[in-house]
Amino acid sequence: MSRSIRILLPLILFSCGLLFSGTFFPGLSLSGPAASGGQGLEGIWKFLPGKSTDIASWGYSLPQIDISTADGKVRVIHDWLDRGNVAFADTFEFRPGGGEVTSVVRSEVWPDNWYMGVLSSPGEARNVSGRWLEPEKAFRVVARQNVRTSQGETAVTTTRDYTLGPEGKTLTLTEQRSSRPSPVVLVFERNGTSPRSDIK
Amino acid sequence: MNARLTSCSRLHEISRLFFLLLSVSLAAGAARGGTGEKYVMLLGGNWEIAGGLPSNAMLISLQGVANAGEPRLYFRYPSGWDYNFCDPLLAYYRSSRGMRFTELASAAEALDSLARYVKGYVVWDRNVRTSLVVAFTAAGIHRAVVVTEDLIPLAEGHGLKMAEDFRGKFTGWSDVQIYEWAYGKYWHECNKNFLVYMGGESGNMMKPGIADFGIHHRCFFTDASTNPLDTLEYAFAGRLFGALKPLSIVLGWHSYKKDLEAQHVTLASHFGLRVEGLHTLPNMSFNHQIPLSPGFRFRNNHNVREGKSYVPEKKVYVACIQTDCLGLGAWTKPGRGEIPYAWEVTMNWSWLAPAMLQYFYDMATPNDYFIGSLSGPGYMYPKAVPPALLPSVVDTAYALMKTLDLNIFEIMDHSSYWSSRGIDDDLSKEIVDTYFARMPDVLGIANGYRPAHTFAVYGDKPFMSYDYYLGEKRDEREAAADLEELANLNPARPYFLLMHVRQWSDIKRVKRILDSLGPAFEVVPLDLFMKMAGRAQTFMTRFGPPLK
Missing domain, CATH: 3.20.20.490 (GxGYxYP glycoside hydrolase, C-terminal domain)
Incomplete structure (x- = not known):
């Protein structure tokens, strides 16, 4: 190791510490304070039906949200729980402020509403992008995909805002579909840390 | 293909003949004295084994037996019962058929009035819920009422003799063992046009609204699971279904504890059987015998007129x-x-x-x-x-x-x-x-x-x-x-x-x-x-x- 590197090493290590704590680039971590106390957006969020819009979810399953980060990306998993077991999982992954990420739809299940004659289109693309609305407290995910209805295929854009509540104890998901006249507002409470998270 | 069609046509003809015979039976029933004395009673709202089920089950079995040959006993079911038309239908019978009913206030009064149509009693075991399901089968065969031990004095007080006693008989037996025993003992005497699934609620309660009809027609009762994972009961259910002719009727409903509606109807459909729910369908031994009004024909409220053109708007x-x-x-x-x-x-x-x-x-x-x-x-x-x-x-x-x-x-x-x-x-x-x-x-x-x-x-x-x-x-x-x-x-x-x-x-x-x-x-x-x-x-x- 050269002498100059040896002199700069403490500064390099200090900078790396700031980087991974998210201080320099908050977009790479949702945990912020969560790294020590778990009060950021990261974690598992349990549905509170009494505080939420009435949902008609697939198979009467209940939603659970799992938010984690990895490699500068945010991963949001909507788990649909049937008697506590995951019956269906819908994953959105994006780099905050980055371009659209394209994934392939694999299931016919359109989990948002079981009462409507709407199916997803397996094999087709879903484009997802996301950005911070307020660093470490709120982000927006926009998903574009085609769905199948009785008249054929049609495009739907769904905008989901995930907002951390006071003291980091609740998460509010406001979901607005381009096709729906009113938003669906779902409220969750913290239910532990995400086992899927790379940053603990 | 032709053989198939011929077979289908024959089946259809047999089915039509079956309906015709039933219709004749209905008309004969009406002709046999559908104007005799009739009774009505409000059943209690508790259907638990440790509560009101024994009395209600006895009354429903009494209904099935006493309604033989003529509709005599009609029950008003408590509020909250699956079918909520008992009272309006009673009013309809009164107004449209001129029926008059004597009110009964208790099980004792019911037996006072109707025990003469009953030939005995079958004792079921409060500790073995499935014994009641088998007791319904036995009641149909013996033209008996079903009772628990504490109701024996009431039955005997009305001159009834014990026909079967299931107390302790099935202790420790699995449901499939009990049903196999019942199959061996009663199946050959049972009606093969109907099978009764005494399912629905489970555990400490039962709501056997359809039992009167099953007893009336000497049906076999069961709640054998139609879940393929429940291998023994599933096989037994398949054996029962397979012993019925296609287009026969599976009355009642599956057990909410054992299997799913979809599994039940799927297995019945595999044998070409028609499911006719529910286990709570009330008063069918009575309703079965009330014919249509003379000259009545079913007429729907049609809105489309032949020859008229209907052009939809952009709506x-x-x-x-x-x-x-x-x-x-x-x-x-x-x-x-x-x-x-x-x-x-x-x-x-x-x-x-x-x-x-x-x-x-x-x-x-x-x-x-x-x-x-x-x-x-x-x-x-x-x-x-x-x-x-x-x-x-x-x-x-x-x-x-x-x-x-x-x-x-x-x-x-x-x-x-x-x-x-x-x-x-x-x-x-x-x-x-x-x-x-x-x-x-x-x-x-x-x-x-x-x-x-x-x-x-x-x-x-x-x-x-x-x-x-x-x-x-x-x-x-x-x-x-x-x-x-x-x-x-x-x-x-x-x-x-x-x-x-x-x-x-x-x-x-x-x-x-x-x-x-x-x-x-x-x-x-x-x-x-x-x-x-x-x-x-x-x-x-x-x-x-x-x-x-």
Whole structure:
């Protein structure tokens, strides 16, 4: 190791510490304070039906949200729980402020509403992008995909805002579909840390 | 193929003969003295083994036996019972048939009046719930009432002798062991046209509303599981089903504890049997014997006139179908008649309980429109019915539709529902072809329970799946938003939105939801809906995968 590197090493290590704590680039971590106390957006969020819009979810399953980060990306998993077991999982992954990420739809299940004659289109693309609305407290995910209805295929854009509540104890998901006249507002409470998270 | 058709035709003819004989039996029953003394009693509302079940079970068995040859005993069921038409039907019998009833206030009074028709009693074991299921079978064979130990003095006080005693007999036995024993002992004496599933609630309670009919007709009772994972009971259930002729009736309902409705109906359909729910269907030994009024013919409220042209506008047309059969929900609740509404008719009531079905036709408002259901002449899954039997199933259903003046049919198939995440209500083209080929005069066919995705047009007759399921607990504003969203997702006009209303929703609520929609929406009678949808197809033709 050269002498100059040896002199700069403490500064390099200090900078790396700031980087991974998210201080320099908050977009790479949702945990912020969560790294020590778990009060950021990261974690598992349990549905509170009494505080939420009435949902008609697939198979009467209940939603659970799992938010984690990895490699500068945010991963949001909507788990649909049937008697506590995951019956269906819908994953959105994006780099905050980055371009659209394209994934392939694999299931016919359109989990948002079981009462409507709407199916997803397996094999087709879903484009997802996301950005911070307020660093470490709120982000927006926009998903574009085609769905199948009785008249054929049609495009739907769904905008989901995930907002951390006071003291980091609740998460509010406001979901607005381009096709729906009113938003669906779902409220969750913290239910532990995400086992899927790379940053603990 | 010809042999198949011949076989189907023969089956259909046998089925018709069966109905004819039953009709003759009904007429004979009426002629035998349907004007004799009749009794009515309000049953208690506790159905627990440690509570009111023993007394209620005894009374229901008394009803099954005492109603032999003539309808004598009718029960009013407590509020909250699945079927809520007992009181209105009683009033209808009084007004339309001139029936007079003597009120009974207790089990003792009931036995005072009717024990003379009973030949004995069967004791069931409070500690072995399944012993009551077997006791119902034994009661039919012995023309006996079922009692628990504490009711023996009451029975003997009315001169009845013990016919069977199940106390301690089945202790430690599994259900399948008990049913195998009952099968060996009683099956050869049991009626092979009906099987009674005494399922529904489990554990410490039972609601055996259908037991009177089963006893009346000497049926075999069971609640054997139809879940394939329950290998022994599943095999036993299959053996029972296989011992019945195709198109026989499986009355009652599956056990909520043991298996699923979809599994039960799937297995019955594999044998070409028709399921006729529920376990709580009341007073059928009485209703079975009340014939139609002289000269009465079933007439539907048709809205489509022959030869008239119906041109749809650029609108969202909504048609509502109330499913899960007449009498479970909204029929007696406020709002009926305020909007066009289609009702599933339990078609077998036309011969199982003709006057009861006449009651619904007589009470119908101009906005009440009846349709045939459900998949066959009873509740069946066409994908599970052996292909060689399906034509006779459809023919028998169509014959009932003709009797009942119905020209729209409804199909539901959940034979693979629970293994396909609820998106497998769809039907293959070959199945849909069969229905349209053998139901030539229908205006259209509806399909699904929750939304389904099979759509087609045959000539000018549409096959329409539900685009919306209105759950009884769905928030009204969200339900309206759902309908508006569907209209946005289906932009072509006219858009034909077929809506299934779950039976527990009353029509006032449905009307509030529909009234909140904009002027682009119009609620129309189902027959008009079908007529216009067949003429102006804006939906994509789509079938489910071919049968394997």
